[in-house]
Amino acid sequence: MLSGTAPASAMTAHSTEAGAGSAVMIEARSKVGMRAFTAAPQRPVLYEALRAGVALPYECATGTCGTCKARRVSGVILNDWPDAPGAGYLNPAREEVLLCQTRALADCAFEVPGRADFGRSPAIRPRFGQAVVLELRNLTHDVAALRVQMEPALEFEAGQFALLRTPHVKGYRAYSMANHAGKAEEVDFIIKRKLGGGFTEWLFSAAVRGDRLEWFGALGKATFSPREQRTIACIAGGSGIASILSILEAGATARHFEQFEATVFFGVRTRQDVFYLDRLNRLAESSPHTLQITIVFSHDEVDPTLGDRYPKLLFDTGFPHEIAARDLAGRFAGRVAYIAGPPILVDVSIRMLITQARLPARDIRYDKFS
Ligand SMILES: Cc1cc2nc3c(=O)[nH]c(=O)nc-3n(C[C@H](O)[C@H](O)[C@H](O)COP(=O)(O)OP(=O)(O)OC[C@H]3O[C@@H](n4cnc5c(N)ncnc54)[C@H](O)[C@@H]3O)c2cc1C
Numbered sequence: 001m002l003s004g005t006a007p008a009s010a011m012t013a014h015s016t017e018a019g020a021g022s023a024v025m026i027e028a029r030s031k032v033g034m035r036a037f038t039a040a041p042q043r044p045v046l047y048e049a050l051r052a053g054v055a056l057p058y059e060c061a062t063g064t065c066g067t068c069k070a071r072r073v074s075g076v077i078l079n080d081w082p083d084a085p086g087a088g089y090l091n092p093a094r095e096e097v098l099l100c101q102t103r104a105l106a107d108c109a110f111e112v113p114g115r116a117d118f119g120r121s122p123a124i125r126p127r128f129g130q131a132v133v134l135e136l137r138n139l140t141h142d143v144a145a146l147r148v149q150m151e152p153a154l155e156f157e158a159g160q161f162a163l164l165r166t167p168h169v170k171g172y173r174a175y176s177m178a179n180h181a182g183k184a185e186e187v188d189f190i191i192k193r194k195l196g197g198g199f200t201e202w203l204f205s206a207a208v209r210g211d212r213l214e215w216f217g218a219l220g221k222a223t224f225s226p227r228e229q230r231t232i233a234c235i236a237g238g239s240g241i242a243s244i245l246s247i248l249e250a251g252a253t254a255r256h257f258e259q260f261e262a263t264v265f266f267g268v269r270t271r272q273d274v275f276y277l278d279r280l281n282r283l284a285e286s287s288p289h290t291l292q293i294t295i296v297f298s299h300d301e302v303d304p305t306l307g308d309r310y311p312k313l314l315f316d317t318g319f320p321h322e323i324a325a326r327d328l329a330g331r332f333a334g335r336v337a338y339i340a341g342p343p344i345l346v347d348v349s350i351r352m353l354i355t356q357a358r359l360p361a362r363d364i365r366y367d368k369f370s
């Protein structure tokens with residue numbers, strides 16, 4: 001969908017591939033700041049801003065959450081996904097758009113609501129790159145480990161995610177890195193199949209070694225750094241364990257858990273849905289007094305043999321946020337909480353952490369897999 005008065009030449013920019021087209025100037029304003037940057041017309045304005053070090057607000061970067069809402073003040077734009085779920089947060093009469101789904105075909109100005117501070121750029125600026133599928137391995141009936149070769153190497157902090165795109169499916173999808181943070185030529189993702197989903201149906205039914213992907217990253221603010229010197233609590237559901245694994249690997253390497261406690265609650269539905277217990281058991285073994293990992297089954301009993309096979313892990317039944325609330329009652333103060341997984345789990349966990357655990361919002365970091 002085009003907004004503004006598009007010259008005929010602008011219409012053709014819709015079908016050009018990434019890398020082509022000459023850059024346009026974008027001006028972003030909020031109540032407290034103004035920044036200008038250049039953007040390629042075939043790339044979303046949000047990504048071009050972040051790449052340029054302009055910290056526009058975002059969360060999912062894929063059209064769902066509405067956080068990247070802005071008002072078009074001037075210029076010709078193209079809406080890549082008019083039906084995006086995040087469009088429900090927009091007032092079309094005010095020319096509001098989602099910047100993660102908007103491309104600028106000519107010089108544009110946008111007004112971002114509130115007091116967005118565009119200067120707060122992350123330590124590592126995201127960039128675009130290419131990737132090749134190296135390995136795709138089933139972890140359960142509907143969860144797979146995807147390993148890709150990145151070109152150039154992806155630099156990321158523990159807890160971050162990248163956007164992946166295949167030429168076979170429209171739009172980027174967000175996936176958290178599951179391996180050790182740093183500069184990685186090979187990156188691991190843990191991906192759950194969504195019935196009828198564009199990217200995951202392609203991945204599970206058609207993708208093969210050697211397939212090419214495009215990526216943009218790293219993104220996300222639910223990051224862990226041992227430099228913060230904090231005790232942590234993690235709540236993950238299903239493939240949400242990806243970013244938590246990266247956090248645990250980073251903490252273990254930095255010997256963070258020799259001094260600071262980490263308590264992890266990994267929720268799955270049934271015993272058929274559980275994976276990477278050997279890896280989690282190894283991590284728990286490396287910090288036996290300070291790293292506690294509980295596997296929580298919401299729709300199944302605990303298999304009595306699990307305790308013998310994975311002696312460093314704990315097992316329980318229920319929902320992970322409930323077990324966290326019970327086990328850490330009176331011990332939340334001072335922790336940073338990390339939550340990753342399905343939106344419902346993230347929402348109830350945030351509510352628990354604010355109302356019961358009394359954690360301040362600034363110490364709750366999450367990735368909602370919407
Ligand atoms: C921050 C974050 C981290 C995530 N990390 C993981 C992870 O580590 N593991 C995991 O399994 N899942 C993760 N997800 C969920 C993942 O991004 C996908 O939503 C999920 O895999 C389903 O994708 P799909 O293409 O199969 O389903 P679809 O229903 O086709 O698409 C799901 C999402 O993709 C985006 N999308 C769909 N169509 C378009 C379009 N035309 N243009 C642009 N965008 C579109 C939207 O955000 C939509 O909600 C994460 C999500 C977020 C926001």
Ligand code: FES
Nearest residue numbers: 061064065066100
């Ligand atoms: S960041 Fe654009 S909708 Fe979430």
